[in-house]
Amino acid sequence: MSAPQRRTDIGPPHYKDFLPPVIQKNYGDWKYHEVLNAGVMVHVANSGDKIWSVRVASPRLLSTDTIRDMADMAEKYCGGYIRFTTRNNVEFLVSDEKNLTPLQNELKAKKYMMGGIGSRISNIVHTQGWVHCHSACTDASGLVKVLMDEFADYFTTKETPNKVRLAVACCVNMCGAVHCSDIAVVAIHRKVPVVVDHDKVKNMCEVPSTIAACPTGAISPDPAKKSVKVNADKCMYCGNCFTVCPPMEIHDPENDGVAIVVGGKVGNLRSNPKFSKLAVPFIKNNPPRWPEVVTVVKKILDAYLADAKKHERVGEWIERIGWEKFFKVTGLPFTFQHIDDFTIARETFRTAATFKW
Amino acid sequence: MPKKYETPLLDELEKGPFPSFVTEIKKAAARSDMAADELGQLEKSYRDKRGYWKHGGIVGVRGYGSGIIGRYSSLREQFPNVANFHTVRINSTSAFFYTSQFLKEMCDIWDQYGSGLTNLHGSTGDLVLLGTNTENLEPIFAEFSSRGWDLGGSGSAMRTLSCCVGPARCEWSNINTLDINYNLTQEFQDEMHRPAFPYKFKIKTAGCAVDCIASIARADLSIIGTWKGKIAVDQSEVANYAKKGMNITEEIVNMCPTKCMSYDGSKLTINDADCNRCMHCIAKMTKALKPTGEKGATILMGSKAPFVIGATLSWVIVPFMKLEEPYDELKDLIRKMWEFWDEHGKNRERIGELVIRKGMREFLEFIGVEPVPQQVKEPRRDPFFFWTEADLQK
Amino acid sequence: MEKAEVAQKIYELVEKSIGKKKLKSSDIQKQISADCGISRDEVKEALKDLVDEGKLIYTYFGGSFVEIPPKE
Ligand code: HEM
Ligand code: HEM
Ligand code: SF4
Ligand code: SF4
Ligand code: SF4
Ligand code: SF4
Numbered sequence: 077m078s079a080p081q082r083r084t085d086i087g088p089p090h091y092k093d094f095l096p097p098v099i100q101k102n103y104g105d106w107k108y109h110e111v112l113n114a115g116v117m118v119h120v121a122n123s124g125d126k127i128w129s130v131r132v133a134s135p136r137l138l139s140t141d142t143i144r145d146m147a148d149m150a151e152k153y154c155g156g157y158i159r160f161t162t163r164n165n166v167e168f169l170v171s172d173e174k175n176l177t178p179l180q181n182e183l184k185a186k187k188y189m190m191g192g193i194g195s196r197i198s199n200i201v202h203t204q205g206w207v208h209c210h211s212a213c214t215d216a217s218g219l220v221k222v223l224m225d226e227f228a229d230y231f232t233t234k235e236t237p238n239k240v241r242l243a244v245a246c247c248v249n250m251c252g253a254v255h256c257s258d259i260a261v262v263a264i265h266r267k268v269p270v271v272v273d274h275d276k277v278k279n280m281c282e283v284p285s286t287i288a289a290c291p292t293g294a295i296s297p298d299p300a301k302k303s304v305k306v307n308a309d310k311c312m313y314c315g316n317c318f319t320v321c322p323p324m325e326i327h328d329p330e331n332d333g334v335a336i337v338v339g340g341k342v343g344n345l346r347s348n349p350k351f352s353k354l355a356v357p358f359i360k361n362n363p364p365r366w367p368e369v370v371t372v373v374k375k376i377l378d379a380y381l382a383d384a385k386k387h388e389r390v391g392e393w394i395e396r397i398g399w400e401k402f403f404k405v406t407g408l409p410f411t412f413q414h415i416d417d418f419t420i421a422r423e424t425f426r427t428a429a430t431f432k433w
Numbered sequence: 434m435p436k437k438y439e440t441p442l443l444d445e446l447e448k449g450p451f452p453s454f455v456t457e458i459k460k461a462a463a464r465s466d467m468a469a470d471e472l473g474q475l476e477k478s479y480r481d482k483r484g485y486w487k488h489g490g491i492v493g494v495r496g497y498g499s500g501i502i503g504r505y506s507s508l509r510e511q512f513p514n515v516a517n518f519h520t521v522r523i524n525s526t527s528a529f530f531y532t533s534q535f536l537k538e539m540c541d542i543w544d545q546y547g548s549g550l551t552n553l554h555g556s557t558g559d560l561v562l563l564g565t566n567t568e569n570l571e572p573i574f575a576e577f578s579s580r581g582w583d584l585g586g587s588g589s590a591m592r593t594l595s596c597c598v599g600p601a602r603c604e605w606s607n608i609n610t611l612d613i614n615y616n617l618t619q620e621f622q623d624e625m626h627r628p629a630f631p632y633k634f635k636i637k638t639a640g641c642a643v644d645c646i647a648s649i650a651r652a653d654l655s656i657i658g659t660w661k662g663k664i665a666v667d668q669s670e671v672a673n674y675a676k677k678g679m680n681i682t683e684e685i686v687n688m689c690p691t692k693c694m695s696y697d698g699s700k701l702t703i704n705d706a707d708c709n710r711c712m713h714c715i716a717k718m719t720k721a722l723k724p725t726g727e728k729g730a731t732i733l734m735g736s737k738a739p740f741v742i743g744a745t746l747s748w749v750i751v752p753f754m755k756l757e758e759p760y761d762e763l764k765d766l767i768r769k770m771w772e773f774w775d776e777h778g779k780n781r782e783r784i785g786e787l788v789i790r791k792g793m794r795e796f797l798e799f800i801g802v803e804p805v806p807q808q809v810k811e812p813r814r815d816p817f818f819f820w821t822e823a824d825l826q827k
Numbered sequence: 828m829e830k831a832e833v834a835q836k837i838y839e840l841v842e843k844s845i846g847k848k849k850l851k852s853s854d855i856q857k858q859i860s861a862d863c864g865i866s867r868d869e870v871k872e873a874l875k876d877l878v879d880e881g882k883l884i885y886t887y888f889g890g891s892f893v894e895i896p897p898k899e
Contacts, residue, residue, distance in 0.1 A: 080576060080579035086622075087615075088525065089582065091528065094526050107720075108604055119603075140461065140540035140543055148533070150536075156534060158536070159530045162595075189451060206484040209486060221451055222449075228449070319889055344712060346713045386684055491885075496878055499891070503887075589891035627871075
């Protein structure tokens with residue numbers, strides 16, 4: 077069988093072709109929405125028309141079998157219309173109210189997990205990990221699975237003071253908004269890259285661009301070997317050199333693991349967008365279920381649930397109680413790693429004599 | 434029949450209520466040799482606590498320099514079916530709306546030519562087809578493009594754009610996010626498919642300051658809808674919220690960052706002159722409060738992950754721009770930014786890093802944007818600033 | 828200048844820089860438009876033809892470059 081005629085530079089199809097008729101009709105003319113339960117919300121247009129969205133979790137990594145199954149249900153109950161969210165959830169777009177209950181029944185019967193709407197834990201933004209990326213110091217999909225198993229109730233029913241946005245990145249490249257999440261897991265290296273075979277550097281790498289790739293100026297030429305050397309005092313294990321010069325091996329199963337960062341957000345509501353900050357500098361990889369990571373994230377979440385005011389995000393809660401209190405109520409140790417010594421260090425030092433004891 | 438691997442470690446990840454990615458891989462592995470070897474290799478990664486993927490040769494489709502990411506197993510003897518196992522990035526639809534018909538066609542093509550595994554979606558927003566051999570790339574591209582679908586971006590190119598659900602299903606959108614997303618994608622096809630930038634360039638569009646697409650955290654160009662007029666208050670709906678148990682003083686008035694609201698037990702008053710349009714009150718009382726007046730967007734630039742200079746959030750370039758089709762002002766601005774980057778950027782230098790290196794003044798002068806207070810949190814604190822000859826004449 | 832001639836110049840430039848410096852598309856555009864006194868768009872068009880014909884390819888190695896495809 078020969079392939080059809082290829083075309084280039086056509087871009088994606090027009091979005092209008094994928095909008096349910098009720099959305100086409102009321103486009104840009106919505107009045108309000110209501111969260112009916114964790115898995116269902118309804119949007120009401122100024123015309124009085126309604127559209128219901130039924131949200132289910134997905135592991136993001138989907139087989140064609142599951143996609144076909146979802147497409148079948150969309151056909152049966154939604155006129156074929158379905159969308160995905162930024163956080164890897166799936167939304168069935170129901171235009172006819174009488175399809176709402178049968179759809180939910182079928183989803184329940186098939187063990188799809190409905191939820192994620194409102195002040196809850198939604199799905200976890202994450203990256204490729206060992207499934208498909210060469211830089212990974214951990215597996216993102218596995219961490220997502222064990223965390224969401226633990227917090228499943230907060231997706232399907234229980235409420236949190238405000239939305240809690242989790243993220244997992246499997247290396248410091250952080251493909252995803254890890255650096256601005258309520259609680260995030262980011263995988264890190266802890267040892268300087270090792271050049272095992274200097275001939276490989278000679279053959280595979282441009283020495284000037286390898287040196288230029290290092291943000292801390294830790295790399296210098298090694299003219300005798302026609303290679304490079306690393307100043308261990310300056311290196312901060314970012315792996316940037318490895319990216320441009322593969323023989324600078326940085327993977328190390330014994331010393332790679334994850335850090336936990338907290339208190340970031342992207343929305344502007346109440347307070348400006350914030351970066352996540354370091355809570356736990358290192359936890360060893362312990363696949364397949366990373367129990368130590370789950371315990372720490374749970375500890376942080378529990379402290380937030382116990383103490384936060386309604387509508388406070390994790391970062392806002394921490395700002396109110398102060399970082400010294402955060403470490404106290406979570407029982408997490410404060411270490412030298414918590415004090416910044418990278419590019420913006422100065423701005424993070426406390427320049428006031430005001431503490432909460 | 435594909436090879437069957439023992440996977441005691443991964444099997445542990447089929448337990449528990451959350452849908453399992455291992456189950457997904459196993460479903461595909463029941464019929465695809467590639468997916469079977471992916472599963473086998475992943476089990477080994479779990480055992481050895483390290484990944485086994487690497488780069489190798491150059492792959493792509495004819496004429497394009499992006500859209501395909503080459504991926505090779507470093508254990509090719511052991512897992513020959515993933516010896517090469519490339520990613521295909523398909524440019525998604527605006528706000529990820531699909532029809533079942535398209536999804537099924539996509540599945541048919543992918544089962545025929547690939548592993549049957551996907552990511553819906555990658556964090557940039559591509560529809561990611563996860564894993565196929567080199568010889569399948571051209572047929573896959575022909576199958577998709579003949580049906581009206583194109584590849585997304587990768588490498589030093591404009592990446593696949595993404596936007597929030599906006600006017601399609603959200604009452605708060607100040608701009609037509611889906612259309613901006615689509616229109617810019619079509620305008621810049623060459624920049625997406627033939628990498629000519631110093632590094633990647635991402636554009637993300639959110640309809641309001643809630644920023645559901647996280648544009649402020651992960652886009653070289655962040656477009657965030659806003660408005661200039663007052664917040665209209667429907668007092669009877671305010672009363673309804675109160676009746677349903679909302680503590681308006683605690684939850685709304687006291688949480689307003691600018692302290693511009695008051696509530697006397699029956700009437701909610703907003704001093705609009707002090708409101709900074711953070712969206713908190715509107716998001717919590719959507720039936721009662723509505724932005725009015727002129728709508729547009731704030732244009733920000735420069736956010737990226739921490740590599741090289743530390744993480745950055747996007748910062749304001751133009752505080753308010755009207756965005757209406759054909760978006761010429763925005764397109765001109767984007768082209769100017771690219772020109773600056775093209776002239777001064779080093780290989781692998783994001784545009785935000787360049788602007789920090791060169792200084793905002795040089796950048797703003799180049800793109801023709803005047804300095805305004807909205808671009809800074811506060812003016813500088815030191816007296817060490819430069820004067821040009823032209824400044825001295827003023 | 829004929830497009831084919833521009834294409835020839837581009838190819839020679841890429842060939843000459845093998846082993847010295849990997850060229851980005853923008854390097855080529857800047858160099859050839861200056862050398863030949865033509866617009867960058869004209870260079871881009873000729874480069875597009877070369878890539879469409881498979882005489883040059885885009886490569887990725889910590890940034891995207893234009894190179895001559897490896898001999899099998
Ligand atoms: C310097 C920063 C970054 C580097 C060096 C980097 C590197 C990579 C690499 C090597 C991959 C290949 C993974 C694979 O598919 O096998 C990848 C994938 C990807 N990256 Fe990044 N990345 C960076 C930042 C980002 C950011 C900030 C985002 C999000 C906005 C992002 C979004 C993606 C997406 C969507 C993929 C496809 C796979 C996935 O969904 O995980 N990247 N990136
Ligand atoms: C083990 C050594 C290497 C590492 C660690 C590495 C790292 C990376 C990183 C971090 C990215 C993401 C950059 C980005 O998306 O902006 C990337 C992308 C890529 N690399 Fe490598 N690279 C390596 C060697 C190679 C080699 C030898 C080739 C091919 C000859 C190659 C081809 C590619 C391609 C085609 C992409 C996809 C471009 C994209 O989607 O951005 N890499 N690599
Ligand atoms: S975060 Fe790192 S390891 Fe994970 S997909 Fe991105 S580049 Fe790969
Ligand atoms: S890991 Fe990062 S800091 Fe260390 S030498 Fe490499 S580039 Fe420099
Ligand atoms: S960013 Fe604003 S307009 Fe867009 S979907 Fe979110 S709340 Fe709605
Ligand atoms: S939008 Fe924000 S600043 Fe404005 S009145 Fe509402 S809560 Fe206050």
